[in-house]
Amino acid sequence: MCSVAEELRSLGAQIAYNTPDPEHGVDCVKYIAHQHPYSNAAWNCYYKVITRLDDCFVNSAKRLFFNIARAYHLVGLVTLAAWHYDKVLAMHVKDYPIPKLPHEKPESVENRLPGYCDLRREAAFNLHLIYKKSGAVDLARQVLRDHCTF
Structure with missing residues (x-):
């Protein structure tokens, strides 16, 4: 027997599946997939x-x-890590502007460099460590030159 919460999550997943803007039902769909990991x-x-969300699938895949x-990398399987x-x-992916908080001064945010939400620099640095x-060493330098310089 399903609880009311289960029924609501199921309904939220169905709505996210059938609407053009699924943003509000993503958590329900994630929950259903988590509860039924072997269900195609x-x-x-x-x-x-997920693929219908604006740029979120790409960012999520990059983060994953x-x-x-x-x-x-942490457990030493560097070939797989690389x-x-x-x-x-x-x-x-497109770089998004840094959001301004209500209490921040406008100039404090505008002086930051672009790429704050991009994991490519961190990935490049870690890959450079593996190569080094x-x-x-030459390959490590090339990775840094290609991805970590302006």
Whole structure:
């Protein structure tokens, strides 16, 4: 027997699946996919909803690849880490302006450099560390030059 909360989440997932702007039902769809990890229908619904969000699927994928790469890197599986860091570097997404908080002075935000929400620099730096440790110093320098300089 389903609880009222389960029924509401299911309804929210259905609404997110069927509406042009699924933003408000994303959490419901994530919950359903989490509760039914072996259900193709749940994952199909999840991917259909996520891909319709504005630029969020790409950012989420970039974050996912970065987190997986970082985990592999931490446990010493550097070949797998390097592959995932390369995936992050290959993804190009639009840089979003830094939001201004109500109590901030306008000039404090405008002087920041672009790219604050982009994980490519962090991925490039970590990939450079892997290359440097393996003895590929020239390749490490090239990664830094290509992705971490202005």
